[in-house]
Amino acid sequence: MRPRLVVRRARLSTPRQALRSRTPCLRTFAYYTQLTTKSRPILPFLAIPVTNRSVRCFTTERKQWLKHEAKMAVRYTVSFWGILVCMGVIYFFINEESLERDFPTPHEWGFITRKLLRDANNGKDPKNGQVNWAQAMELSRGCVLRLEDAKVDGEGVTKLSDIVDPTAQFPGEFNPCDISGKSEEWRRGYFEAIMLAAKASEHTDGWVRDLTRNVISPPEFVIGPSNPRPVPIPPGQPHAPREEDCEIAYPSADSWYMKVLATKGFTARQKLEAALEYASFMEFKQRPEGPDALYNLALAEATQGLNMSNPPYNPKTFVLNEKAGPPSLNLLDAITAVATHKARSGDISAALPIYLSLLKARRFLPNDPPTVSRTRAPRESLWTQVLSAVSQPDYPSPPPDGTQAPWRSPQERCQEASLSLWIGEILYASSSRDDGLSWTRDSVDIAEEQLRALGPTTDDKTSKQTCCECLTAGLDNWGRMVVKLAKEEEQMREKAANRSSVFSFWSGAQSAEGRWAAEDGVVKERVRRTKELLEDVRKEDPGLAALFKA
Known part of the structure; x- marks a missing residue:
């Protein structure tokens, strides 16, 4: 008979004895741990986790999460800056459209040339009231240079002189041009740019450029022998320049006015305005020899094409001739400027009859505007109205050429008041x-x-x-x-x-x-x-x- 194996009860009963010898909670935990050795351990509630440094931190799941977060960060950043750029572009074009409506420019010019003229006008007449004549000067000057460049917007513009000043910043800049082949809008915009540059030159006359820092400064701030008492620099501005480090920043206004008077293609009205502005500038600079010649030039432009056998004014006294009929707008402006020049010079005995004749002639002007034949415009469709609302406005129609007598508009009545x-x-x-x-x-x-x-x-x-x-x-x-x-x-x-006394009768004059x-x-x-x-x-x-x- 085969003998049986002897099994010790102590070993078989070891788990039970162990369970009996421990607390109930630990007994249950140990029991289930032995039954499910391959399952995940179940920790008691509010158990404190223990950090094990041997566990890997950069797992595959964490790697994918970091990639996702990086992609989202890049996406949000690109979206945010893209929205900002789009809003900036929209604001830029809305601002340009607003400036175009305030300061129209010819449509046949390039975008940069039109922007230069718009910004120059905005520097002269800004909405916040802070006029920047230096900005208006530089931008209008750049606009004129682009209009005279055949490679930009000056195709068909020819120079009437080949004289070049090698010391000038832009050689040949003030040579007169022939713009007769250009359209009326182009010529009117060109005239506006030059006159704006001339007016800005008047306000920046004598301004200097510090060559060491490339800073523009008015002459009253310069430290040097020619200005022994310089004006203090405003707070926040660069320190005052020294006279030995400076040069004249901008050309004089004389160059711009002479260029307008010598350019071929301008109307008589435009040359008259330039001559009168130039004469006023010479009076301000106290040049006694210049204004008289310019006023004579303005009168010659005003009477261009008229029959001088019956002159509209007395060549000696400049009093208007009533028998010559209503004077033209150009003649009224020229004679008024002559009378004002005489009054400022102290010759009031000669100025008073001229003013009286001008006032009498203006009061006899017609009260109603001249009738203009208007054709009834066809009715526009809804789509055409929408397009006209979002498209750029038309360039303004040309002003009167001044060859006809004006009517008593509000501006002319204010001229009567002056x-x-x-x-x-x-x-x-x-x-x-x-x-x-x-x-x-x-x-x-x-x-x-x-x-x-x-x-x-x-x-x-x-x-x-x-x-x-x-x-x-x-x-x-x-x-x-x-x-x-x-x-x-x-x-x-x-x-x-x-001097009063008891017998005086001053009481009767008290009223x-x-x-x-x-x-x-x-x-x-x-x-x-x-x-x-x-x-x-x-x-x-x-x-x-x-x-x-x-």
Whole structure:
């Protein structure tokens, strides 16, 4: 018989004995651990995990998660900056469209040339009121250079002179050109760019460039022998330049005006405007020999094509001839400039008859505008209206050439007010103070009436500017006259009080005392009342920032 194996009970009963010898929780955990040795261990609730440094941190799953996060970061970053770039491009083109509507440019020019002229005009007349003549000068100058370059926008423009100044920044820049082959819009825009450069040169006359830093500075800040008392530099600006390190930054205005007068292709009206502006600049620079020749040139342009057997004005006294018929706009402007030049020179005896003849001629002008035959435009479709709303506006039609007599528009009526102002000032200074005050009051009344008729939302900026200038000058002259008369009245009253006695009859003249002081109060009240008419406050466009305001 085969013997059986002896099995010790102690070994078979070891797990049970072990379970009995421990606590119930640990007994259950050990039991299930032995039954499921290959399963995942079940930890008790709120068990503290133990960090094992031997476990790998960069697993395959973590690697995929990091790749996903990196892709999302790149996607969000590119999307964010893409949206910003798109918004910047949209804002840029909206701003350019707004500037184009404020300062139109010829459509046949290139984009860069048109932008230069728009930005130059914006520097001269910005919405925030901070005029930057240096920017207007540089941009308008660059626009003119591009218009004369055959490789850019100057195809068909020929130079009338081959003289080149080797010391100039741009040789041949001020040589006159022949632009007769260009369109009217191109020539008008070219004239606007040159005249803007000339006006900017007047305001930047004498400005210097510091060669060591390439900084433009007005002459009053320069430190040197020619300026022993320099003006302090404003806070935040570069330090003052030294005279030995500087050179003249911009060309003189004479070069620009002479270029306009010598260029072939401009109209008589454009050359007349250039001659009058040049003469005014020479008067400001106190050059006595230049203005007379320029005024004669302006009169020659104004009377071009007229029959001089019956001249429209007296060549010696410049008084208008009533028998020659209504004067043209060019002749009125030229004769007015001549009279103003004589008045500023002190020859008021010669200026007064000219002003009176001009005022009489303007008052006999027609009150209604000339009739223009208009053809009824065909009715546009809805799609055409949408396209016209989003497309760029048409270039403005050409202004009058000045060869015809004007009508009494608001601007012409304000010109009448300015003539009354000049007449009143001359009469007050020469012969009769009462007559001078009467003419001055009439000019203020006419200017205020026209300003109120135009209204605050008018699109006729030229007429509004003329009336504002006339009203401001009229109120200023009126106030100065009354203040002077009030002081004299006060002095006379004090002298009379010192000479008064028991037998004097000054009590009967008390009603006349204080007349000019009372009128001074009337002038101040008039200034307060017309303040709203003279202020041209432009509301700033808040743009997208208004969406985030409460």
